[in-house]
Amino acid sequence: MVQKHQDDGGGKKITLKINDNEYSMVIEPHWTLREVIHDKLGLTGTKEMCDKGACGSCTVIMDGRPILSCMTLAIECEGRKIETVENLEVVGNPLVEAYADNHAMQCGYCTPGFVMTAKALLDRNPDPAVEQIKDALEGNICRCGTYPAHIDAVLDAAKRLEGGKK
Amino acid sequence: MKPFKHYDVNTLDEAVSALQNFAGKAKIIAGGTDIVGMFKDEVFAERPEALINIKTIPNLDYIKEEDGMLKIGPLALLEDIAHDELIKGKYTALAEAARRTASPHIREMGTISGNICQQCRCWYFRSPNNRFNCIRKGGEDCYAEEGENRYHSIFGNVKDCLAVNPSDTAPALIALGAKVKTSKRVLEIADFYEKEEPKKTTVLDDDEIVVEIQVPQPAANSKSKFEKFAIRKSIDFPIVNCASQVEMDGDTVKSARVCLNAVFANPYVAQKAAEYVVGKTLDEETVTAAADLALQDAKPLTKNAYKITIAKSLIKKTLLACK
Numbered sequence: 001m002v003q004k005h006q007d008d009g010g011g012k013k014i015t016l017k018i019n020d021n022e023y024s025m026v027i028e029p030h031w032t033l034r035e036v037i038h039d040k041l042g043l044t045g046t047k048e049m050c051d052k053g054a055c056g057s058c059t060v061i062m063d064g065r066p067i068l069s070c071m072t073l074a075i076e077c078e079g080r081k082i083e084t085v086e087n088l089e090v091v092g093n094p095l096v097e098a099y100a101d102n103h104a105m106q107c108g109y110c111t112p113g114f115v116m117t118a119k120a121l122l123d124r125n126p127d128p129a130v131e132q133i134k135d136a137l138e139g140n141i142c143r144c145g146t147y148p149a150h151i152d153a154v155l156d157a158a159k160r161l162e163g164g165k166k
Numbered sequence: 167m168k169p170f171k172h173y174d175v176n177t178l179d180e181a182v183s184a185l186q187n188f189a190g191k192a193k194i195i196a197g198g199t200d201i202v203g204m205f206k207d208e209v210f211a212e213r214p215e216a217l218i219n220i221k222t223i224p225n226l227d228y229i230k231e232e233d234g235m236l237k238i239g240p241l242a243l244l245e246d247i248a249h250d251e252l253i254k255g256k257y258t259a260l261a262e263a264a265r266r267t268a269s270p271h272i273r274e275m276g277t278i279s280g281n282i283c284q285q286c287r288c289w290y291f292r293s294p295n296n297r298f299n300c301i302r303k304g305g306e307d308c309y310a311e312e313g314e315n316r317y318h319s320i321f322g323n324v325k326d327c328l329a330v331n332p333s334d335t336a337p338a339l340i341a342l343g344a345k346v347k348t349s350k351r352v353l354e355i356a357d358f359y360e361k362e363e364p365k366k367t368t369v370l371d372d373d374e375i376v377v378e379i380q381v382p383q384p385a386a387n388s389k390s391k392f393e394k395f396a397i398r399k400s401i402d403f404p405i406v407n408c409a410s411q412v413e414m415d416g417d418t419v420k421s422a423r424v425c426l427n428a429v430f431a432n433p434y435v436a437q438k439a440a441e442y443v444v445g446k447t448l449d450e451e452t453v454t455a456a457a458d459l460a461l462q463d464a465k466p467l468t469k470n471a472y473k474i475t476i477a478k479s480l481i482k483k484t485l486l487a488c489k
Contacts, residue, residue, distance in 0.1 A: 030169050032202070052207075053202075053271075066271055068272070068275065071199050071202050071275065073217075076219055135270070138270060138400035138401070139269025139271045139272065141401075
């Protein structure tokens with residue numbers, strides 16, 4: 001039996017939960033999550049670089065997973081818990097200071113993507129080994145070549161999360 | 167991206183009806199990491215009108231052993247498959263293949279069903295705005311034949327198309343003897359790939375979708391292994407990959423399955439290598455002869471003979487790892 005669709009396949013009003021805010025808006029099917037976060041909502045921390053899922057710069061955390069907002073359709077994100085780099089300052093996450101103190105950036109454009117990937121790792125594994133950090137960050141590209149500094153920054157942030165116990 | 171229609175469905179039946187309503191002009195979206203890229207680059211000769219989102223169907227991301235086999239739901243994520251203890255232990259090649267697919271972010275989004283259904287990465291096919299309307303899109307030429315073909319087929323063409331299948335999990339599933347359950351039938355995964363018509367990647371009809379992957383439990387004395395050669399350790403598609411499963415009887419091989427991918431339009435079952443090792447011990451000499459036999463039929467293009475050397479090396483490595 002052929003069933004009828006309830007909707008007309010076009011834009012629809014949905015609620016996005018980003019950081020601790022809820023945004024109700026009409027989303028068109030062809031809008032990516034990155035477009036909505038950066039261009040429509042003005043949360044400009046989430047960067048577009050390759051726009052083809054190959055660099056990690058647009059990483060946000062959705063339901064605990066680091067995902068690429070440039071390859072995600074925003075219309076499919078209703079009810080999902082989305083976290084962008086802006087939230088780190090709000091919750092006081094030590095990754096921001098650890099990244100600055102360890103100079104884990106040069107031009108800085110890829111940094112929010114790295115930081116969000118690292119946040120997703122530390123949320124799951126607060127005491128990662130060097131190899132685990134390398135594995136987690138292997139989808140993020142930095143054309144300035146700051147890779148070694150990221151490992152120091154994430155180890156440093158892990159230490160700060162433990163209150164300097166280690 | 168240019169606009170398209172988008173529908174959420176709540177059941178597999180609804181997904182099938184939606185596909186029927188669009189009569190070939192709608193595509194399924196699961197993880198989206200392939201299809202969204204195709205929409206962005208406008209690679210289609212005939213652009214789909216709609217996407218049918220199946221992520222809204224509950225409970226399709228399961229990984230479980232049942233009825234003597236491993237059952238994987240179509241929405242199981244590659245990252246979860248890569249880290250699943252059961253799969254790592256018993257279905258090793260599949261966990262390794264999932265782990266080597268793309269990047270962590272893509273694995274957190276991409277599904278097993280999307281990975282086995284993905285389109286080729288041929289740079290003529292993928293060139294934005296359908297710049298090369300090739301055979302795979304209904305055109306008349308394969309631009310790789312006389313063009314840049316360093317990543318193309320080494321085992322000939324399918325109706326002149328020289329693109330290769332880029333999936334990492336497909337050869338692992340073939341080595342493990344998996345089946346694909348669709349909304350219409352159950353297929354051996356080796357038969358899941360379209361052999362005659364380059365316009366299609368799989369044999370799926372326009373209104374047919376993958377509903378489960380079924381992997382038989384490996385025999386007690388068997389091991390499996392996946393190896394991949396790519397430019398970078400992460401993110402890149404394979405230049406060649408290979409998976410083998412070997413069942414031993416004491417020191418000798420009782421049965422074996424070997425599958426290469428990224429060397430032909432479909433995952434390439436290296437039948438000659440698998441047959442050669444049966445009854446023999448897995449030593450350097452045996453696996454070298456098996457690898458040579460498997461690549462005997464290779465027909466490299468102007469710029470990709472190096473892939474033969476890589477394929478041989480991967481066959482040897484995976485077989486030796488199954489000792």
